[in-house]
Amino acid sequence: MSAEKWEKNEEIQIFREYLRIPSVHPNIDYTACVEFIRRQADSLNLPVDVVYPAVKSKPVVIIKWEGSQPKLPSIILNSHMDVVPVFPEKWTHEPFSADIDEEGRIFARGAQDMKSVGTQYLGAIRLLKADGFQPKRTLYVTFVPDEEIGGIHGMAAFVETDFYKQMNVGFSLDEGGTSASDVHHLFYAERIRWILKLKVGGTAGHGSLLLPDTAGVKFNYVLNKLTEFRESQIQLLKNDQSLSIGDVTTVNLTQLSGGVQSNVVPPLLEAIFDMRLSITLDLVAFERQIRNWCEEAGGGIDIEFPLKEAYVAPTKLDDSNPYWLALKAALDELGLKVKPIVCFAVTDCRFIRQQGTPAIGFSPIVNTAVLIHDHDEFLRADNYLNGIQVYKKIIPSLAEV
The missing domain is CATH 3.30.70.360 (Alpha-Beta Plaits)
Structure with missing residues (x-):
C-alpha cells in the first residue's frame, strides 16, 4: 500500500495528528494534547475530565466509558502524553512531522513510546462502540504527563487523589516494550x-x-x-x-x-x-x-x-489473578506469542501496583526495530492498525471479568 493510501485512513490520520503535537521535554505545554484528547472523546460520545493532581501545568486527562455494572472495580487503559528530547540533526525526517514513507513507516518521536498505544485504545473503543458492545466494568482511558521524567507530578500524584480513589480501579493496562521479533514482551514487574x-x-x-x-x-x-x-x-x-x-x-x-x-x-x-x-x-x-x-x-x-524507590510486589500471573486470566485468554485466542518479563526500566505501572492493584504493561508492536528514545523512531501503519485489532480483543475480555 502506498503512502497516499495510508494517509487516507481515518485511524492513521488521528495517530499522526497526535504525533505532531511536540509534547517534548523539557517544559512541556500539554494544552494541545488536552484539546486533542477532548476532541477524540467527543467523537466517541464519551465524557472527559481533566485533573491537575500536583501542578497546574501537568494535567491528567480521563475518558470514561461507563459499564453496565459500574459498582464493579474498573479498568484503566493508561498511556503517557510526554516524549523524550530529540536531536533533529540525527533524524532523516522532522521528528514531529509524522512523515509516512512508501513502506508505510510513520516517523515521529512517540511513535513507539507511547502515543501509539493511547490512540490505539481509542481506535479499539471506536470499533467496539460501532459493534454495539457495552462493557460490564467501567473503562477509563487515562493520559498522564511526565512519565519520562519519573511521573512524580503525573501518575504518582494522581493515584493519591480523591478522583482516582473514586474510580475504584481493579486493574490497569499500560505500556509494554517494542519487540524486534514476533514475541510480545509483557511487563508484570519493574526493577x-x-x-x-x-x-x-x-x-x-x-x-x-x-x-x-x-x-x-x-x-x-x-x-x-x-x-x-x-x-x-x-x-x-x-x-x-x-x-x-x-x-x-x-x-x-x-x-x-x-x-x-x-x-x-x-x-x-x-x-x-x-x-x-x-x-x-x-x-x-x-x-x-x-x-x-x-x-x-x-x-x-x-x-x-x-x-x-521501595520494593513493589510483582503482579501475579496465575489463577489468583482473574484479570491476567482474561488477558491471557484474549492473547491466546489471537494466537500471539507472549513472554512475561520484568521491565528493564520503569513505567507508571509501579504507582498502580503500589496501591495494591494489579497492573500489566503490554504493547502490540512486534517485528519492529526497537527505536524507543532513539533517532528516526517509527511505526509501520499496518502494525499500528493491527494493534487496534489486538486491543479490540483485549478490552472486552478485561471489561467482562
Whole structure:
C-alpha cells in the first residue's frame, strides 16, 4: 500500500495528528494534547475530565466509558502524553512531522513510546462502540504527563487523589516494550530504581605529590568494587540464557564532577550512579555492602540517595489473578506469542501496583526495530492498525471479568 493510501485512513490520520503535537521535554505545554484528547472523546460520545493532581501545568486527562455494572472495580487503559528530547540533526525526517514513507513507516518521536498505544485504545473503543458492545466494568482511558521524567507530578500524584480513589480501579493496562521479533514482551514487574550520589572527600594539595587518602584514590576503590559487581551481573546474563536484562541489577556511572585545574589535587569528587535493582536483590544487604566499600576506601565519603524507590510486589500471573486470566485468554485466542518479563526500566505501572492493584504493561508492536528514545523512531501503519485489532480483543475480555 502506498503512502497516499495510508494517509487516507481515518485511524492513521488521528495517530499522526497526535504525533505532531511536540509534547517534548523539557517544559512541556500539554494544552494541545488536552484539546486533542477532548476532541477524540467527543467523537466517541464519551465524557472527559481533566485533573491537575500536583501542578497546574501537568494535567491528567480521563475518558470514561461507563459499564453496565459500574459498582464493579474498573479498568484503566493508561498511556503517557510526554516524549523524550530529540536531536533533529540525527533524524532523516522532522521528528514531529509524522512523515509516512512508501513502506508505510510513520516517523515521529512517540511513535513507539507511547502515543501509539493511547490512540490505539481509542481506535479499539471506536470499533467496539460501532459493534454495539457495552462493557460490564467501567473503562477509563487515562493520559498522564511526565512519565519520562519519573511521573512524580503525573501518575504518582494522581493515584493519591480523591478522583482516582473514586474510580475504584481493579486493574490497569499500560505500556509494554517494542519487540524486534514476533514475541510480545509483557511487563508484570519493574526493577527498583535507585540513584546513588557519592561525595568523596580527601587530601588536597599539589598535583606533583603522592598525597595520602586523596579523593581520587578513594573513589577509584569504590568504583572498582561497583564495577566488579556490575561484571557479576553481566556474567549472570551470559551464563543463563533464560534471563533478560530485567532479571539482573545494572549499575552505571552517569555523572562525575570535581577539581579546579590539572595541577591541583581536589578536596572533593562527586559521582552519581544510575542503579536499576533486581526484584530478587536483598536491598538492605546491597546498601550495607555499598557503605562497607566506602569505609574500606578510607572513609570520608558521604552517601546520598536522591532517588530510592521501595520494593513493589510483582503482579501475579496465575489463577489468583482473574484479570491476567482474561488477558491471557484474549492473547491466546489471537494466537500471539507472549513472554512475561520484568521491565528493564520503569513505567507508571509501579504507582498502580503500589496501591495494591494489579497492573500489566503490554504493547502490540512486534517485528519492529526497537527505536524507543532513539533517532528516526517509527511505526509501520499496518502494525499500528493491527494493534487496534489486538486491543479490540483485549478490552472486552478485561471489561467482562
